[in-house]
Amino acid sequence: MLDVTPLTEGWTLRHEGAALSAAVPGCVHTDLLAAGVIADPFLGRNETEVAWVGRRDWTYDVALPATSGHEQTDLVFDGLDTAAQIRLDGQLLGSVRNMHRSYRFDVTGLGGPLSVHFTSAYGAAEAVRDRLGERPSAYPEPFPYLRKMACSFGWDWGPTLVTAGIWRPVRLEHWSTARIARVRPLVTVERGVGRVELAVDVERTRVEAGLTVEARAGGVRACGTIDGTSGTVLLEIPGPELWWPRGYGEQRLYDVELTLSDAHGPLDAWRRRIGFRTLELDRRADAHGSGFTFVVNGVRLFARGVNWIPDDALPSRITPERYRHRLRQAAAAGVDLVRVWGGGIYESEDFYDACDELGLMVWQDFPFACAAYPEEQPLRGEVEAEARENVVRLMPHPSLVLWNGNNENLWGFKDWDWERRLAGDSWGEGYYLGLLPRVVAELDPTRPYAAGSPWSGSWDHHPNDPAHGTHHSWEVWNRTDYADYRLHVPRFVAEFGWQAPPAYATLRRALPGEALAPDSPGMLHHQKADDGNGKLERGLARHFPPPEGDFDRWHYLNQVNQARAVAAGIEHWRAHWPVCAGTVLWQLNDCWPVTSWAAIDGDGRAKPLYHELRRLYADRLLTLQPRTGGLVLAAVNQSAQPWRGTVRLRRMSVEGVTTGETTLDLSAAARAVGELLVPTELRPAGPKEFLVADADGLRALHFPVPDREVPYPSPRFDVTVAPGAVTVTAHTLVRDLLLQADRLDPAAEADTGLVTLLPGERVTIGVRGWETLDERAETAARSALYCVEPTR
Structure with a gap:
């Protein structure tokens, strides 16, 4: 069988004569951070102080272990970021320039020091730009000219941290006779039968060897032969359980195992999980x-x-x-x-x-x-x-x-x-x-x-x-x-x-x-x-x-x-x-x-x-929508069951007085939207009124004007604290109450976001990571509560 030797230990990062220990997988920035050479680029304005890192060349070195007794040994990189030359004992194995793919080099019979020399991504990209000409871009950085994560060069939400390094695992693979180079599984469902067609490509050291493949999944077994360097094996699974997106059904997964063998036994194996489902994009x-x-x-x-x-x-x-x-x-x-x-x-x-x-x-x-x-x-x-x-x-x-x-x-x-x-x-x-x-x-x-x-x-x-x-x-x-x-x-x-x-x-x-x-x-x-x-x-x-x-x-x-x-x-x-x-x-x-x-x-x-x-x-959403001709209550039903119930509509003043009320029958078919026109007499008029719709524990609110025009009352509410919970009881309208739990403790999390309370209503907010329950807890909780306040 194919043997794997991970290359995770003993790496050194070198630059202009300096050397430090390197973690692989990793990158230059993480190694420099670990060694205390650079400050955390995420803090303050340190990002600009470490910009030099992306402009330099870097080399990773390691001693390659002795090869095994197999016929072939491959050096495999799952990811190199990005432009690099790989040398073994001074011999060039290859040059690479793509972060988004893997690389394999035959190192059979070779040993000694392995070095991966990374050229600055800026230099590599700018050389291509100079040869092919400038192209328009949303940002002035040269990311279109190199197959590297574009946002390494900065974005409108991200820092400019142009990385380099062995960013995904690297290993030695030792094998004889043949190995599995690629398996392409075509998974379909036809007339209640799950079909897994496995197209197999192999690499050989000996073309005369007879090769077979055996596949197993869902209790079904199938075999095939390899003709030259490729072959196909088909699995048919009657009545498979389907994979569904969340909210629509279960996520049934099947283990598929494919084994490559010759007359002497197994040579290599491929394992994945698959799911059966039909898929269409209706355009x-x-x-x-x-x-x-x-x-x-x-x-x-x-x-x-x-x-x-x-x-x-x-x-x-x-x-x-x-x-x-x-x-x-x-x-x-x-x-x-x-x-x-x-x-x-x-x-x-x-x-x-x-x-x-x-x-x-x-x-x-x-x-x-x-x-x-x-x-x-x-x-x-x-x-x-x-x-x-x-x-x-x-x-x-x-x-x-x-x-x-x-x-x-x-x-x-x-x-x-x-x-x-x-x-x-x-x-x-x-x-x-x-x-x-x-x-x-x-x-x-x-x-x-x-x-x-x-x-x-x-x-x-x-x-x-x-x-x-x-x-x-x-x-x-x-x-x-x-x-x-x-x-x-x-x-x-x-x-x-x-x-x-x-x-x-x-x-x-x-x-x-x-x-x-x-x-x-x-x-x-x-x-x-x-x-x-x-x-x-x-x-x-x-x-x-x-x-x-x-x-x-x-x-x-x-x-x-x-x-x-x-x-x-x-x-x-x-x-x-x-x-x-x-x-x-x-x-x-x-x-x-x-x-x-x-x-x-x-x-x-x-x-x-x-x-x-x-x-x-x-799955179910209640929303009030202004439309031409009036205000509509939409009941959005993404569930598989019809939604039928009663909706309570209340027109209220900001002081908390109900000025109009009715109940209406609500109905929305499965995977559909039901609509009700809000009666004219219940539509809020002016800044002092709003509409509340309640149905099956869901609520929708409609304020006809922006908050800056609403004469909100000064919010009044009580706060009580218990282990893992903060309870707020409203005495007035409290709009968009928010407990910022991280102000209580950086590790604290609240399970509730913005909530609007009517007079007399209460909400209990679960809090994890905040253990303080002394006499100051209530004061601390109150100081971490925010809500919309009256216009000053």
Whole structure:
């Protein structure tokens, strides 16, 4: 059998005569941090102080163990970041320049010192740019000229930390006669039978040896022979249990094992988990344009999605446990689709394994984002090689539901003056409309491919036309009020979002000793968006009076505004299912502590938006929607059962007096939306009234004017503290009450986000990680509670 020797110990990092111990997998930044050579780039403005790291060359050295008695030994790198030369005992094994693929070198009979010399990614990218010519980009960094994680070079939410290193595992593989080079599993369900067609490629040392393959899954066994260097074996499993997205059924997974043998016994084995499900992306034209609806096992879905960026700016630090924790957070918020965004990476198997188990559908971008990418060599060959490898690597995962060509590049060509500036130069269209769909069709025909996001399906329509295909809604955040989300009903909203600062404890850790203010030096450094603070200020001013000089109020109100903005969009779009078939929030996570669009900040703390997602993405959602001709109550029912009940409608004054009330029958079919027109006499008139709708434990509120025009009473409420809980009892209307648990203790977490209480109502907020129960606990809890206050 094939033997594996991991190469994880004894590595040294060298630079200009200096040497220090290196961790593999890892990167230069993590090694320098561990040795105390650089300060943490996530703190203060240290990012700028470590910029020199990305401009230097670095070398990793290790003594290669003696080879075994097998016929062949391969040196295998799962990931090298990015431009490097590999030498063994002074002999050049090869040169590489792609972070997104693996490499294999025959080192049979060789030994001695192994060195991996990394050239600065800046130097490598700039050399390609100088040869092929400048291409337009959303950022001035040279990321389009090298197959490396684009956001290493900085983004409007991320630091510029240009990494280098052996970022994924490296090992020696010793084998004889033959090894399994590639297995391509085509998994389908036909007439109640699960079919697993395993296309097997092998590498041989002896062509005369007779080879067989045996596959097992679900109690079924099948055998085949290898003719030359390839063969196929088919497994048919009667009546397989299906894999479903979360909320629609169970996530049944099957272990598949394939063994390669010769006459003397087993030589190599391949093991994966698969799931059986049918998958369709319905893009047919209809009366509203052309759709973009996922259909899994025959069920049409409204996709409740989030965009995913690399969870750490130094991605070699992301552990399997961290992937699983973050994705569990997503699932707990009602998410059923995660889009792996194109400025990042193809994630590790741990990510996709967790998505398989949690029922999170994966939309996978190919790594192209916000720039014109040259199509000449050496880039074109690298793009095809990485695409072929990663399509086959990821295709066993039932969670993977879409391959997407790029992020915003087709849109950029049309709207960002690229066509004129390119003057005929290549820019990536040949990848998105030619190379990538050809690779997917050849290797993974079981999954749909989209040329980009946004994309209307063809050049017959504007790439970001909301009536066709996928749409990115950024005009609202950049220029207008979030109420404007209600002006359009896109077929599928693949990006939209609103910024807010991270949790208070995250800011305190990231900006030690700083007097926090929206424009303090550290806050500005950790705000990467173009005019980000200006957009926050203008967006806040449309709803609240400016909290001048009060950082705590500024912090709280911007977090409220973020949750309100996202709610305005999702409630409107979900209420228009099935015309709109999905929303993918920008974004779930952060890669460092920063003011951004994320629901979970760079230290892993949930913002109020995260808790709001649990309401917005629940199977059942109650929402009040202003429409032409009146106010509509929409009952959004994503569950498999009809929703029938009674809704209580109350028109109330801000003083808490009910001025009108009725009950109505509510009805929404399974996977459908039911609507009721609010009676004219119950519609709130003017700033002193609002509407409350309650049904089956769900609540919807409608205030007809912005908060800055509402004459809120001074909030009065009682606070009691018990182990693991803070209870608030309201004596007045208390709007958007929030317990910022991390102000009690940086380790504390609250299980509840923003909540509005009517007079006499109470809420108990669970708190983990805060053990103080002395006489000061109630005072501390009260100081960590925030709510909307009267206009001063």
